[in-house]
Amino acid sequence: MPSVSRSTDPRINVIGTGYLGATHAVCMAELGFDVIGVDIDADRIRRLSGGEVPFYEPGLEALLRKNLEAGRLTFSGSLAEAVDQADVHFICVGTPQRHDSGAADLRHVDAAVSGLIAAGLGPADLVVGKSTVPTGTATRLAAKLAAGAPGAELAWSPEFLxxxxxxxxxxxxxxxxxxxxxxxxxxxxxxxxxxxxIDDGTPVVVTDHTTAELVKVAANAFLATKISFINAMAEVCEAAGGDVVELASALAHDARIGHRFLQAGIGFGGGCLPKDIRAFQARADELGVGRALAFLSEVDAVNARALTRAVALAREALGGSPTNRVVGALGAAFKPNSDDIRDSPALAVAETLRRAGAHVSVYDPAAVVNARACYPNLRFTDSVVSAVAGAEVVLLLTEWHEFRELDPAVLRPHVARPVVIDGRGALDPGRWRAAGWTYRALGRPQR
Known part of the structure; x- marks a missing residue:
């Protein structure tokens, strides 16, 4: 991609080089801009500067190395250096859930703005927030900038990665x-x-700070609600004898509903949906409109019940007691194509069974290192076969392509009992049953 003029182009600073920030910095460089990424984590800066992405994201490392070699992308631990070099500053720091409530912890966002001001943010500079924040945050930060760096502007442009x-x-x-x-x-x-x-056809919505903040949290709340809705339907199907997969297929033909996020399973996790719906509720309470988002509490509760129902299926398959029984768990990441284990339903199921006395072996194509650090009492393996060896029940907990394509006939000789619990609705029941397996899934009849 040809480079553009350095004299007129914005020079970009990305504050925070975690998942969002590193991706944003690399992609801005790929678009032709000079970019500096800043972080207080010296090891992360070292790894990125050496062309190594410190997390799993398909395609990102190749672009990182390409733009480092082209000289468009650098990383630094000095915010003052970045302010000196750049005139547009993207805030891409984390907003985790507070330990004492469901509200968002904004310390990193506030520190980024304070650091920009202290580093000498210029009157012609633009600060762009991309972090997910409660509504009202941008208004407060704009006032802070006006007092500490007169002339500098603030925009809020949420990410949807x-x-x-x-x-x-x-x-x-x-x-x-x-x-x-x-x-x-x-x-x-x-x-x-x-x-x-924009020239490629991406639509642009121009709005005020408050609405821009709400777009992100409302989108995540809607997606979480859709996932919990189909999991609630799975509960009904189990009680009534229906099939949630066939129900979802019929619903998806309605263009107003669509098929995406209508796969029943063990629920949502990751670093966004769980914390964002709780922070949204907390902010609504602060604004005096908590009842408007009261349904999100049930969305959260349905999500938690999906985990317990998966564990109950495993217990049932083991005759009621997991004690000293061998369980194979396929998946640790909260979703495929990621090594993110934050609020991972897969690991929650595996750990619950371990605490109940089962011997649980886990395999994941990308998330084993992260999972082992946080769940040292689980046994982690380097292959599907070693994870299911001698298992009396196998649980599919993350729908990696590798797991979807497993040959049940090839896998069967390695297990003690051919029982599979499909926690993601990702397997073909007919194929597994034809290979001699007992197939179970949330919201599906045992045929």
Whole structure:
């Protein structure tokens, strides 16, 4: 991709080089800009500077190395250095759930803005928030900037990345949201940064700070609700004798509903949906409209019940007691094409069975290192075969392509009992049953 003029192009600083920040920095460089990524984590800066992505994301490492070699991308531990080099500053730091409540912890966001001001943010600089924050955050930060760095502008442009597809979602997003204050230059400058993306047909929504913040949390709340809805239907199907897969298929023909996020299973996890719906509820309570989002408590509860129902299926398959029984667990990441184990339903199921006395062996194509560090009492293996060796029940907990394509006939001789619990609705029941397996799944009849 040809480079553009360095004298007129925005020079970009990305604060925070975790999943969001590293991806954003690399992709901005891929679009032709000079980019510096900043983080207080020295090891992360070292690894990124050496061309190594510190997490699993398909396609990202190749782009990282390409743009390092091209000289468009650098990383630093000095925010002052970044402020000196750049005039557009993206805030991409984490907003985890607070330990004492469901609210978002905004310390890193506040520290980023304070650091920019202390580093000498210029009057012509633009600060762009991409972190997921409660509504009202941008208004507060804009006032902070006005007091500490007069003339600098603040925009809020939330990210909508899917782990496993983050490069494509950054370079070819399904929409861009620009939350800007009236009368400033932020919209024009953002359109300059995203000119290629806009020219390729990506729609742009220009709105105020508050609405831009709400777009992100509302989107995540909607997706979480859709997942919990189909899992609630799975509960009904189990009680009534229906088939949730056939139900979802029929629902999906309605264009108003669609098929995405209508796969019943052990629920959602990761670093976004769980914490974001809780933070959304907490902020609604602060605003005095908590009842408007009261349904999100049940969304969260349905999600938790999906885990317990999967464990109950495993207990049933083991004759009621997991004690000293051998269990093979396929999957540790919260979703495929990721090594993210935050709030992973897969690991929650595996650990619950271990605590109940089972001997649980886990295999995941990418997340074993992260999982082992957080769940040292589980046994982790380097292959499907070693994970299921001698198992009396096998659980599919993350729907990796490798697991979807397993040959049940080849796998059968390695297990003690051919029983599989499909926690993601990813397997072909007919194929597994034809190979002699007992197939069970949430919301599906045992035929």
């Amino acid at each position: 899917r782990e496993g597809f983050a490069v494509d979602d950054t370079l070819r997003p399904d929409r861009l949201v620009f939350g800007v204050a009236p009368g400033g230059t932020a919209e024009r400058r953002l359109r300059t940064i995203y000119a290629r993306t």
